Amino acid sequence: MALTQYYKSLVSEWSKDLASRDATVISNLLQQCKAELGNPEIFKTLNQNQCTQIHKDIFEIDALYRAGTSDINAFKQSIAMVLNFYKSHPNSGPEAFPQANLLTGLHLMYLLAVNDLPAFHMHLEQISPDLQANNSYISVPVKIEQFLNEGAFNKIVLTEKSLPSPYYLAFIRILMNTVREEIANNIEQSFKKLSSADATHLLLFANESEFSAFAQRREWKMQTVPEQGNIFLFEKVIAKNESVGSKTKLDTSRITNQTLFYAKQLEMIV
Structure with missing residues (x-):
């Protein structure tokens, strides 16, 4: 047969x-x-x-x-x-379906990756609180959804190192791509300039070589400044400031330092 x-x-x-x-x-x-x-x-x-x-x-x-x-x-x-x-x-x-929790967890990861939060919460309501808290296949997507709500994006990166199954990896990477795109949009709207090192940190890349490909795809313009290294200039903020005059200037140094401070604090907590 x-x-x-x-x-x-x-x-x-x-x-x-x-x-x-x-x-x-x-x-x-x-x-x-x-x-x-x-x-x-x-x-x-x-x-x-x-x-x-x-x-x-x-x-x-x-x-x-x-x-x-x-x-x-x-x-x-x-x-x-x-x-x-x-x-x-x-x-x-x-005992009849030992893979059920793994597949259920992957489904929750999928819903997070495609940003279908209503469906995520609907399916989560059908899972017992005990499983949500104590089964790693289920608790991981639950925690990731909390990290997304809190804006603790660096914790999602750290989650990649302790996934309960390699099958979760594709969904984590989709989530991180989405997160990085959103952070990049905010950077372009908020900063006149940003160093390559700070951009690498803000976008949660492990090193500047990983970040470089991302910056090229976003068509970010880089300049090498003596004693400052590689600097990215963002024309959206520059054009906006020029259009409203010199009175409205973003304190990019303060914003950068504050954002980096919070990122480092989150890393210390984890």
Whole structure:
């Protein structure tokens, strides 16, 4: 039977260490398995437990594979199938679906990454307070949502170092890209000039080489100033100040120092 053969091959490949898996093989096997699931005739020779196990494994592997390859659009469809499958088996305990908390946590991460906060809170209400507090798969997205509300963006960066699963990484990176874009927009509106070192810190990059690619994509103009190093000039603020006269000048030195102070304090707290 084609389905059982594809299924066994898929499970065998997926059971390997993450680094040893062949992504192309897994992708092809998933496509073949899902195609076979649409044929009702193949289940006539399988009992209910076998059917449940096959569906569960294929749906879960598909969602995890999409998260691992950062295929966010495909993940949206895959995770919906997984969650619907869980809902269709309400009487099954945690031992039947040991990956359920991981997949639920990934779904919460996805909702944060696409900024669907109403759906995030709606799904969170369906999860017990105990799981929210004590299960790392669930508590991580809960904490990240709190960090976003507090503006404690550097804590999100630090969270990347202690994720409960490597499958969370794609969503953390999407969140950080969104956060950095928002910080960059605020920088462009608030500062006349900013050093490369301070910009690297404010945008939560580990070093200036990582920040350089970001600055180039934003088309930030850099000048090298003696004794000050590399400085970025922001024409939006300069043009705004010139248009209203010399009376309104931003104290960029004070704002920079204050922002950096808060960032450093948050790092000390963590």
